[in-house]
Amino acid sequence: MGLTYQRSAKRVLRANFVNSPASDYIVALAGNPNTGKSTVFNALTGLKQHTGNWPGKTVIQAYGNYRYKGKMITLVDLPGTYSLFTNSPEEEVARDFICFGEPDVTIVVVDATCLERNLNFVLQVMEITPKTIMCLNLIDEARRRNIHIDYKKLQDKLGVPVIPTAARNGEGLNQLKDTVNRLASGLICPNPRQLRYEDSIEKTIEELAAELIPTLQDRINKRWIALRLIEGDYSVIASIKKYLGSSTFKEEFEYGTDTPRMGCFK
Ligand SMILES: Nc1nc2c(ncn2[C@@H]2O[C@H](COP(=O)(O)OP(=O)(O)OP(=O)(O)O)[C@@H](O)[C@H]2O)c(=O)[nH]1
Ligand SMILES: [Mg+2]
Structure with a gap:
């Protein structure tokens, strides 16, 4: 991936999606509705947030910044969607941001208590970009319901990092930030399983x-x-x-x- 490519991807992203010139990395938060995306977003960015509408859409846009190991990361809270097949303005925003915005990392926030339905969306994102992290959220709720997920095995099967979190109480968020940083800086290169x-x-x-x-x-x-x-x-x-x-x-x-x-x- 050459410098020109990176520059042009960033230019498209900044001209059309987020205006955050100081950020080193741009990270998308995607996932099914009600999986805890905004809870992760708020926990990581605190009060440093901007809200408004996506250009040309009545869909709410929210992005905010956090610092990690000297890097400024811009996190974009995408609307919750069940797919990326553009049946609604929300799906179009999520799809266009992940595909054409080419964020440095896309975090897919997943509800650990209904993994099967959520995995469908994870696979769709993995088809677009290898720079995917699965944030296995609501792990506290899964524990409470005696649902045990072998997340290391899941990670091996999917070929992308899987980070268990309970965003509401902050559990796992440091590991999530660290994994974002390592993926964005090229220290880890996921190899997502391709659907044939x-x-x-x-x-x-x-x-x-x-x-x-x-x-x-x-x-x-x-x-x-x-x-x-x-x-x-x-x-x-x-x-x-x-x-x-x-x-x-x-x-x-x-x-x-x-x-x-x-x-x-x-
Ligand atoms: N127990 C538990 N509840 C959580 C956790 N994360 C989020 N929640 C709760 O789940 C609900 C939905 O969280 P949101 O952050 O609004 O979810 P979202 O994905 O942004 O939802 P949409 O924007 O509507 O798609 C809220 O009541 C949160 O408090 C978690 O890790 N554990
Ligand atoms: Mg939300």
Whole structure:
């Protein structure tokens, strides 16, 4: 990952999402509703917060800063969503921030008492970015209900760090901050488990992703964009134009077909 790439990613992020020029790292907090994202956010940032609306949306935006080992970290509290498939303005904000904002780290806050439902969202984030940490929150509540989670095994299976926390009483938050710092600074490099689709889909993903290289270069996860196009989620094209420039796609792109026509990318 070259310097130019990093600079352009930060420029897009700051121009469109958060105005925090002094920060060394930008970290997203994502997850299903009611998993404790805002509790983690408040515990880490204290009173140093900014709130308002996301540009062009009536969805609340909140970001704040904290310092760790000499670094200024900007934490962005994303709206709670069950998926990243843009069925609502909240999902679009969360998806666009994680994908096009390219934060240095994305923390997915998960409710340890209903892990199965939450894991679906974790896998979706891991498909977009390897720089993912799973914050296994409400671990106190899980303990109370006699739910035991082998988080080390979970970490091995997922290929991303899993940090157990009880954000309401501060448990695990130092380890979370330390893991954020090590991931953002490149000391740890997660290797998320990739979902494999059936052969015909994998072949189409490969072909589309190859066509996306001239457009997206070393930016943005091309496999993930290809998957969205195969699903017919053409809102990603609007987002690519919005965040990466309006000339990115040729005008004759055929909206509404089952599979995007080859040759539609510059
Ligand atoms: N027992 C326990 N309760 C927690 C913990 N973290 C958060 N909560 C509680 O869970 C509820 C939801 O917390 P929030 O921080 O508002 O959750 P959120 O993910 O920001 O919710 P949305 O923004 O609506 O998606 C609140 O009542 C918190 O006090 C925790 O670690 N343990
Ligand atoms: Mg919240």
